[in-house]
Structure formats: C-alpha cells, structure tokens
Amino acid sequence: xxxxxxxxxxxxxxxxxxxxxxxxxxxxxxxxxxxxxxxxxxxxxxxxxxxxxxxxxxxxxxxxxxxxxxxxxxxxxxxxxxxxxxxxxxxxxxxxxxxxxxxxxxxxxxxxxxxxxxxxxxxxxxxxxxxxxxxxxxxxxxxxxxxxxxxxxxxxxxxxxxxxxxxxxxxxxxxxxxxxxxxxxxxxxxxxxxxxxxxxxxxxxxxxxxxxxxxxxxxxxxxxxxxxxxxxxxxxxxxxxxxxxxxxxxxxxxxxxxxxxxxxxxxxxxxxxxxxxxxxxxxxxxxxxxxxxxxxxxxxxxxxxxxxxxxxxxxxxxxxxxxxxxxxxxxxxxxxxxxxxxxxxxxxxxxxxxxxxxxxxxxxxxxxxxxxxxxxxxxxxxxxxxxxxxxxxxxxxxxxxxxxxxxxxxxxxxxxxxxxxxxxxxxxxxxxxxxxxxxxxxxxxxxxxxxxxxxx
Numbered sequence: 001x002x003x004x005x006x007x008x009x010x011x012x013x014x015x016x017x018x019x020x021x022x023x024x025x026x027x028x029x030x031x032x033x034x035x036x037x038x039x040x041x042x043x044x045x046x047x048x049x050x051x052x053x054x055x056x057x058x059x060x061x062x063x064x065x066x067x068x069x070x071x072x073x074x075x076x077x078x079x080x081x082x083x084x085x086x087x088x089x090x091x092x093x094x095x096x097x098x099x100x101x102x103x104x105x106x107x108x109x110x111x112x113x114x115x116x117x118x119x120x121x122x123x124x125x126x127x128x129x130x131x132x133x134x135x136x137x138x139x140x141x142x143x144x145x146x147x148x149x150x151x152x153x154x155x156x157x158x159x160x161x162x163x164x165x166x167x168x169x170x171x172x173x174x175x176x177x178x179x180x181x182x183x184x185x186x187x188x189x190x191x192x193x194x195x196x197x198x199x200x201x202x203x204x205x206x207x208x209x210x211x212x213x214x215x216x217x218x219x220x221x222x223x224x225x226x227x228x229x230x231x232x233x234x235x236x237x238x239x240x241x242x243x244x245x246x247x248x249x250x251x252x253x254x255x256x257x258x259x260x261x262x263x264x265x266x267x268x269x270x271x272x273x274x275x276x277x278x279x280x281x282x283x284x285x286x287x288x289x290x291x292x293x294x295x296x297x298x299x300x301x302x303x304x305x306x307x308x309x310x311x312x313x314x315x316x317x318x319x320x321x322x323x324x325x326x327x328x329x330x331x332x333x334x335x336x337x338x339x340x341x342x343x344x345x346x347x348x349x350x351x352x353x354x355x356x357x358x359x360x361x362x363x364x365x366x367x368x369x370x371x372x373x374x375x376x377x378x379x380x381x382x383x384x385x386x387x388x389x390x391x392x393x394x395x396x397x398x399x400x401x402x403x404x405x406x407x408x409x410x411x412x413x414x415x416x417x418x419x420x421x422x423x424x425x426x427x428x429x430x431x432x433x434x435x436x437x438x439x440x441x442x443x444x445x446x447x448x449x450x451x452x453x454x455x456x
Contacts, residue, residue, distance in 0.1 A: 013441040016263075017247060020440055023259045024249050025236040029139045030072045030281045030291075031228075033095040033255065037074050037262055037279055041066050044266050046076060049304060059308040062270050067301045072291035075301055076265055076277040082455075084306050085316045087323030087416070089451045090276040091261035092293075092407055093330065094283035097251035098124035098429045100131065100189055100231035102140075106224055107193070109207035114197060116206040117190040118163075120231055124284030128189060130430050132167035136191060140229035142219050150218060155234040162234045163191045191231055233431040245352065245437060252433040254283065256440060257329035257422045264447035274305070275451045283330075283407055293407040321414035325376070327421040327450055328408035329443075332356045333396045334424030334434075347395045349424035351436040354390025355446045358420040361396060363403025370408035372419035379453065380419070387449045390442050394424075421446065 027033045046064040059065070063079045073095070080088075100120040109116045122128065137155025144150065155162045165188075197205030198212060211221050237249025258279050265277040282292030289295065303317045311320075335348045349356035359377065362369030377393075384391050396404055408418045423443050426434035 013437055014244070016441050016444065017437045020256070020259050021237040021239075021247060021249065024251055024255050027095075027255065028097075028137070028232045028251055029230050030095050031141065032139065033258065033279065034068060034071050034074045037076075037095075037258075038066060038068065040262065040266065041074075041076055049077075049301065052308060053304060057308070058310070059305065065305070067297075067304075069295075069297045070281075070291045072281040073297070074279045075298060076262075076279075077301075077305055078265065078268065078270070078275045079305075079309070080271045080274040082272045082274075083311060083316075084274050084302070084309055085311055085319040085323065086273060086455060087320060087325065088274045088276050088302075089271065089453055090278060090324055090326040090411070090416075091265065091329050091447050091450070092278035092280070092326055092411065093258040093261050093422075094254045094281065094287075094293075094407065095258050095279050096124070096281050096284050097232075097253060097255065098122075098126045098284055100136075100191070102224065102227070102229040102231070104225055106229075107207060107210065107221060109204040111204070114195060114206050115192055116194040116210045118193050118231075120189045120191060122189060123230075125429055127430065129167070131189060132165045134164065134431055135162040135234040136164060136231050137162060137234035138229060139232055140227060142223050142227040142229070144218075144223060145226075152217070152229060156236075163193060163231070165189055165191055240434060247435045247437060247440070248432050249435075250431055250433070252423075252425055252435050253331045253428050254329070254422070256331060256425070256435055257443065260423075260440060260443040261329045261447050263444050264451060268448060268451045271452055273453075273455070278407075280407065287407055287410060293410045318414075322416060323455070324414070324416040325450075325453055326408075326411055326416055326418045327447065328370070328406045328411070328418055329422050329447065330406040330408075330420055331422045331425045331428065332358055332361075332394060332420070333404075333428055334426050334436075336426050342397050342401050344395060344398050348397065349392050349394040351424050351426065351434070352438045353392055354442045355421060355439060356392045356394045356424050358394060358396060361403065361405050361408070361420055363405075364400055367403070368405050368409065370406075370412040370418055370420070372408075373417060376417040376419060380450070383449055383453055384446060387445065389445050389449060390438075391446065392424075 027036050046066045049065045049067040061081045066076050068074045101123050103119045106118040140152050142150040194210045198209040202208045233250040240246035240248040280293045282289045287293040332349050334351045335343050360369035360371040406420050412418045423439040
C-alpha cells in the first residue's frame with residue numbers, strides 16, 4: 001500500500017458503491033446478472049454476435065458485440081485496432097454464488113406439524129448452519145411444457161412474504177450441538193413455505209393449499225421438474241459501520257468483481273488490443289457444464305470474432321488466445337481480526353488497502369493453482385504504480401489451513417498470462433459477505449487501467 005488513505009468524504013467512491021449495491025441487490029442469480037449485463041451493454045452500443053453472424057456483416061475496430069450462453073454466462077468484446085491474433089485483454093469474473101437449489105421434487109408436507117416445506121440441495125461451499133434462521137427469498141424460472149417461461153422473484157419487496165429454514169432452539173440442542181457442524185444441520189435445509197390447510201377432506205391439506213396458490217402463478221407441481229429455482233438471502237445490500245466504510249451484501253463472491261469489470265469495460269475507450277469481459281457460471285462447483293469456463297463456448301466465440309475480422313485460420317485463434325493477458329477477477333479472503341490464527345499477517349489481504357493479487361491460489365502445496373509469471377506481475381506493477389492504484393500481493397490464509405481456486409488455471413491452459421485479482425472479503429461464502437468500499441473502487445480503477453496494457 002503506497003499511502004494511508006481516508007475516504008469517508010470521497011463522494012466519487014461512495015457514489016460508485018451505491019450503484020454497485022443496487023446491482024448485487026437486484027441480481028441474485030446468474031440469469032438475473034446476465035439479463036442486467038446484457039441490457040447495460042446494449043445501452044452502450046453492444047450488438048448481439050448472433051445477429052452479426054446471421055447478417056454476414058464484418059467487424060472492425062471500435063465495434064462492440066456480446067455473446068450469451070444458455071442465459072447463464074455472457075461475454076463482451078470491444079474490438080481493438082490490432083489484429084486479434086496479437087492477443088486480447090481479458091477480465092474474467094464468475095456470476096454464480098453459493099446458495100440453495102430446489103430439488104426436482106421439492107414440495108412436501110410434514111403431516112404431524114401441518115407445515116409444508118421445500119427440499120433443497122446446497123450449491124457451492126457453504127457452512128450449512130449459516131443458512132438457518134434467516135429471511136430467505138425465492139428466485140428463478142419455471143419452464144412450461146408449452147415453451148413458455150415464468151420468472152419467479154418472491155421475498156425482495158416489502159409486501160412479499162419471506163421464507164426460512166428453522167434452527168433448533170438452544171434449550172433442546174444438547175446432543176446435536178456436540179457434533180460437527182455438518183451433522184447438526186445435515187440434510188435438514190428445508191424451507192418452510194406454508195402452514196394453512198386447504199378446507200375439506202384432502203390428503204396433505206397444507207401442501208394442497210400451496211399447490212392451489214401456485215396455480216395463481218400458472219405453475220403446477222410437476223413443473224418443478226423443468227424449473228431452476230434458487231433460495232437466496234432476502235433483502236438489499238447495506239452500508240456497514242458507523243462510518244459506512246463497508247458493504248454487507250449477498251453474492252459479493254464474485255459479483256463484486258463482475259460489476260467492477262463490467263463498469264471498467266463500458267467506461268473504456270477504443271484500445272489497441274481487443275478487450276473482453278467474461279461473466280461465467282459454475283465456478284463455485286468446478287466450472288464444469290455448458291455454461292462453465294471449462295466448456296468450449298469462449299473459444300468458439302473467439303473463433304467467430306476472428307472470422308468476422310478476416311482472421312479465420314485456426315492458427316489465428318490459437319495465437320489470439322496464447323498472446324492474451326488476463327485478470328481472473330475473483331475475490332480473496334480478507335484478514336479477519338476475530339480469527340487471527342487462520343491467517344498469515346505478512347501475506348494476507350486486508351480490507352481497505354486496495355485490490356488484491358494472488359500469484360497462486362490452490363491449496364497446501366499449490367495444488368490446483370495457476371502460478372503467474374514474475375514477468376507478468378512486473379508489467380502489472382509498473383502499470384498500477386503509474387496509475388497510483390492501491391494494490392496488495394497476497395496469499396489466502398495459512399498454507400495448510402485450506403485453500404481455494406478460480407477460473408485462472410482453465411484459461412492458462414491456452415498459454416496466456418493470467419493472475420488472480422480481486423477484492424478481499426470477510427464472511428466469504430456466508431449468506432452476507434463484507435467488502436470495503438475503498439477496495440470496490442480500486443478494483444474498478446485497476447481493471448480499467450489493465451485494459452490498456454501494452455504488448456511486449
């Protein structure tokens with residue numbers, strides 16, 4: 001950190017974070033993020049790559065296009081002055097976050113209690129007990145057999161009901177509280193959805209009542225089979241601290257980097273190299289699947305772009321990928337004074353000290369890590385120092401304490417230079433995560449500067 005900074009009266013930082021808080025409050029699923037990113041990109045002049053291909057048009061420097069995949073990931077390309085084979089400048093963030101998903105047949109009634117519940121399957125690395133005794137919201141889509149799609153968002157407006165997973169009262173948990181956390185909660189991440197029975201002689205009357213209410217939304221019980229419904233914390237992101245220096249909000253891993261990357265891309269001028277924003281799904285579960293970074297969709301879109309620029313050979317695509325520089329824009333663990341024993345004070349990221357670079361992530365002996373080259377780090381240091389941008393070079397806690405990964409190792413397979421770079425968080429993967437407003441703004445400044453990085 002180059003200087004001690006006090007930013008409580010810095011209107012620019014606080015105004016920027018107001019828009020950020022709104023983004024993460026309004027977009028709590030991957031689909032919601034893609035929809036918002038696409039709309040913001042279109043307002044900025046981005047066009048659908050599919051339309052460009054269909055019209056047999058060509059691309060030129062300054063053109064802006066986007067490509068979506070299954071409405072769960074999106075890539076933005078702003079064409080540069082140089083051939084794409086000279087390499088791109090890529091900001092890569094993920095837009096999925098830990099949550100609870102409904103099972104295919106989730107609705108059931110506990111007869112003894114006259115309570116209807118939804119059965120869930122957790123997504124990503126969570127501490128199960130953190131999801132109990134919280135107000136929860138239901139987001140997602142239901143796809144009907146007739147091809148129509150129904151969007152669901154219940155629990156965010158003040159007039160909406162919210163939902164909850166109960167916790168066992170301390171008076172009765174003498175036995176369960178002695179076991180490991182996972183054994184305490186186990187499979188009991190079941191969301192209460194109703195408690196009023198339907199009139200008449202009906203089997204499972206509370207469940208029947210909920211099914212009747214669902215019909216008001218044009219949803220039948222069997223429609224759960226072709227639905228994608230997520231349970232997330234209800235409520236907006238809020239300022240935290242008397243000085244309002246922090247943000248408390250859901251899904252900051254990794255939408256804090258997605259938003260700042262998006263803003264950097266939209267606010268950037270035409271550059272020598274083509275600049276790219278990646279906003280991908282499935283990182284929290286290994287990046288597999290058609291909408292994850294391990295799919296070939298990004299490579300395919302680069303090939304499509306190269307073809308529209310007149311560089312249609314497979315070799316040009318290989319060169320474009322190999323010659324690129326990338327920031328894997330993902331969060332890291334912030335030093336937490338309440339849990340000092342898990343951290344290395346000399347090498348961990350601190351909130352309020354700027355954006356964090358992780359030369360490697362992985363676990364223990366760097367297992368699963370992309371290990372960035374010192375030559376690349378030196379180029380970034382020079383760029384950031386010239387821009388007077390606050391940054392830290394960090395690790396992620398003590399060596400044998402745990403670890404984590406990002407999408408960096410996947411894109412590094414192309415031979416491009418990649419390093420992990422994002423904001424430190426407290427409460428990472430909890431329903432409510434904590435970030436520093438200063439770091440949010442420095443991430444934006446860092447990402448915007450990176451997009452101008454020159455080649456050798």
